[in-house]
Amino acid sequence: MSKADYSVEDFILDPDFRAWILANDKEGRAYWENFLAEHPEKIADIKLARKLLIHLSKKKSGLASAAKEGMWLEISRQMSLEAQADKETKIVTLDSWSAIQQHNLAAEKKTKNAWRRKAAAILVLLGALGYLLARSITPEREESMPVVAETEVLQAPFGVKSTITLEDGSIVFLNSGSKITYTKGFTDTLRLLTLEGEAYFEVAHDPSRPFIVKTQSISTTALGTEFNVFSFPGEDISISLVKGEVLVNSDQAGLEQRLVPGQGVRASPESQDWERVDFDPDKVLSWMNKTLIFEKASFSKAGKKLEAWFGVELVFENSVPPSLHVSGKFVDESLENILKGLSYSSRFNYRIEGKKVYIQFNS
Known part of the structure; x- marks a missing residue:
């Protein structure tokens, strides 16, 4: 079958597509970027397939039968063991995301209704795919030693931008010359990380564990939202909320500000200057495009x-x-x-x- 005739399910099952999205395959990257340019009508399906693949390891079971529910639990357990053994986080270059993101606004409108119709069928398909992935994990991984809490440092070198999927399913788009530091796996009550540089966060919803980004004297707390944080040395700190709601606190100034989409905070790291501002998303997020x-x-x-x-x-x-x-x-x-x-x-x-x-x- 020609890839031009692929459905979402076909993209998910295609090994070359999975290598591009999940393994940062260099040869595949050029092919799929050319494919996007030649077949813009497939942007919506590719965007959905990519999202489902990246989130596969964090999906919770919503299937009706107890057997399928058990299968999902086994998939989650095996994926966690594999991640602990490899001591690494999935990293996908920003190139594949950016190629799709260029068509994001138009694709979202076309995809929203299609997603509702396809969700049930795709979920079953993902269950089968996840089962096969879980079975491919070697016995040695199952016998790995218990995990001890450790500090994880993920950095995008100068000239490189990275997309990082955290253990809780949150996605971090890291600008070049930036890094995040956190306790691997977080804790049972808190998801805390420290940022140096600039990053865009898509936070996985988890009301029992607030997600906090610490940058110098400023803390940004979210339960499930999307926001950008800019904090390079010698520059003012900027927090810009795109979706959801966040609470921004200043340890130094003793201030806090609750933001809604389109609002931001600009603060000086060297003084108590603090102001709420409106921002232009096209300018703030220009680095991602x-x-x-x-x-x-x-x-x-x-x-x-x-x-x-x-x-x-x-x-x-x-x-x-x-x-x-x-x-x-x-x-x-x-x-x-x-x-x-x-x-x-x-x-x-x-x-x-x-x-x-x-x-x-x-x-």
Whole structure:
């Protein structure tokens, strides 16, 4: 059967598709991105298939019979054992998510009704697929030693963005040069992690265990929601709520703010300055869509952003004009093209040598 005729079920069962979504298969990535471009009518089915695959290990049984319910419990147990033995979290590059996300708004409307009709049939199919996956786990994994609480540190190097699925099913989209730290498996009463850098969180709903993101003196608490946190060294902290509801607390200022979608908080890590703000989602989440935006940014700040974005080092061969600010929007552009665009307005020459970019400003 041609992949152009695939249904959601066919995508889930296709080994190449699963390798792309779950194993970060490099060869498959190029094929499926080309497929998305050639078959936009399949975006909705691919988006749904991807979501179901990623969440397979965290799905709870909703089947009627006791036998199927037991099967789901066994799947969950075996998946947990496998994760403990490997000591790793599923990591999917942002590329596959971003390719689908470009069509997200249109796809959501088309998928919503289709999901309700297909849910029952797909759930049974996923049960069978999960059963096969569980049976493939080797006996050695079942005999693994008891898990001792340990600290997990997950980091996206400069020039790389990552998508991380946590043990509770929450998804973290980690910007380059950022990292999260937490106790593996969390606790029975709390899901607490520390962020350095920038990340977007899709929090799995669990009222019995609040989800808290700690960044410097600011804590953001959510039960089930989606929000962005920006907290790079030397920059103001920004929390932006996209869906749901969060409570933001400042240990330093002794303040708290409950947010609804479209609202955010901007705080200075060095003082007690604190304000509630409205934000533009397209700007705040531009990094997730491979878009760089500079709005009257000092050249030093713009340079730091370029270093993190592309994993390079900027070397200034003479002084940066202190009054120089840059503006511009670059969608999925190369470093060469961005530097070329900025050089016209900022009057500098540049050369790229490996991972170093040499910049000299004109007199």
